[in-house]
Amino acid sequence: MGGDHGPEVTLRGLAKVIERRPDARFLIYGREEAVLPILNALPSVKDVSEFTHCDVAVRMDDKPSQALRQGRWKSSMWRAIEAVKNGEADTCISAGNTGALMAMSKFCLRTMADIERPAIAAIWPTVRGESIVLDVGATIGGDAQQLVDFAILGAGMASALFDVERPTVGLLNVGVEEIKGQEEVREAGRMLREAALGSMHYEGFVEGNDIGKGTVDVVVTEGFAGNIALKTAEGTARQIATYLREAMSRTLMARIGYLFARAAFRRLGEKMDVRKINGGVFLGLNGIVVKSHGGADAEGFAAAVELGYEMVRARLLEKTRTTLDLYHARKPQSPAGMTALNE
Incomplete structure (x- = not known):
C-alpha cells in the first residue's frame, strides 16, 4: 500500500520478480478494494500469493509515533513485519513511510x-x-x-x-x-x-x-x-x-x-x-x-x-x-x- 503509486507498482513489481525467481512466494497485506482488482489481473502473482485484508494503511506523511500508536496490530505495514517475527515470511519489503517502517520494525523485531x-x-x-x-x-x-x-x-x-x-x-x-x-x-x-x-x-x-x-x-x-x-x-x-x-x-x-x-x-x-x-x-x-x-x-x-x-x-x-x-x-x-x- 505504500510508496507514491501504491499496489499498482508493488504488485506489478512482484510479477517481474516471479519471472526471475520462480521459487519466490508472497504474503500480501493491504486493503482489498485497492489490491484485489490488480492482483486478479496478474495470475502469475496471484497463484503464488496469499492476500490478507487490513483495515489500516500507514500514510506517507504519518509521523512514526502516530503510525506506531494507531497502526499496530491492524495496519498492513505492521502485519507484514509481524509475519517475519512469527516465521511466516523470510523478509519484509515496503515502499511506505520510512520512519514508520523503521519504528515498527524496531518495536516488533527488536535489535x-x-x-x-x-x-x-x-x-x-x-x-x-x-x-x-x-x-x-x-x-x-x-x-x-x-x-x-x-x-x-x-x-x-x-x-x-x-x-x-x-x-x-x-x-x-x-x-x-x-x-x-x-x-x-x-x-x-x-x-x-x-x-x-x-x-x-x-x-x-x-x-x-x-x-x-x-x-x-x-x-x-x-x-x-x-x-x-x-x-x-x-x-x-x-x-x-x-x-x-x-x-x-x-x-x-x-x-x-x-x-x-x-x-x-x-x-x-x-x-x-x-x-x-x-x-x-x-x-x-x-x-x-x-x-x-x-x-x-x-x-x-x-x-x-x-x-x-x-x-x-x-x-x-x-x-x-x-x-x-x-x-x-x-x-x-x-x-x-x-x-x-x-x-
Whole structure:
C-alpha cells in the first residue's frame, strides 16, 4: 500500500520478480478494494500469493509515533513485519513511510544483542562493481561504538551479498589522515584497528570520492552524512542522464553518432539506472526488512524484493550474529564496568 503509486507498482513489481525467481512466494497485506482488482489481473502473482485484508494503511506523511500508536496490530505495514517475527515470511519489503517502517520494525523485531540502533544499508554502484554504504538515514549522529557496530553489520552484508570472505571496511571522513575528522570517527577507527576482526579488514579512513571509486567494500558513516551522500549521488546520476539525452538529440550529427554508439550508451544507462540498486536493508534487527524508494516503479520495487531474497538466501542474519558475538565477547570492559563488577 505504500510508496507514491501504491499496489499498482508493488504488485506489478512482484510479477517481474516471479519471472526471475520462480521459487519466490508472497504474503500480501493491504486493503482489498485497492489490491484485489490488480492482483486478479496478474495470475502469475496471484497463484503464488496469499492476500490478507487490513483495515489500516500507514500514510506517507504519518509521523512514526502516530503510525506506531494507531497502526499496530491492524495496519498492513505492521502485519507484514509481524509475519517475519512469527516465521511466516523470510523478509519484509515496503515502499511506505520510512520512519514508520523503521519504528515498527524496531518495536516488533527488536535489535540484535548489543546493537543500540539499527542502520539502513544501501548498495552503491562503483567503477569496481558495487559497495555497501551505511547508515543512509536511520541514525542521525552516532558515537564511536555505533560506528563500529555499523562496520560489523555492513561487513556481514557484504560477505553475504558479494560472497567476499573478508570484506574491506572504511570510515567516511574529511581526510585519510588519522588526526582529521570528528572525535567519534577517530575513536571508531582506533577501536576497529584494535579489534582486528578476522571477518573484515579495516582499511582506515576514506573520503567522499572513494565511494564511487569502490576503494572499499563497505563505507561506514552516520545517517545524516550518509543520506545526503545517497541523495546527491541519485540526483547526479539523473542530471548526467538528462545532459546526455539533450546532447544526443541536439544536432543531426549527434543523432547519427548516437546510432553508432547506442550499444555503449545502453550499457552506460544500465550502470546509471538507480532502479537497479533500489532498496535499503535495515541492519541490526532480528529479521530482514528492506525499504524500497517511495518513487520506485515496478522494476525498482522488484529490485528491492530481490535484494531481500538474496539476503535471506545468503544467511545474512546468521553471519552478522556470529561476527557481533565474536566482537563483543573480545571487547575489553570499560573501567566503569569493571568497577561495577568488583563492587
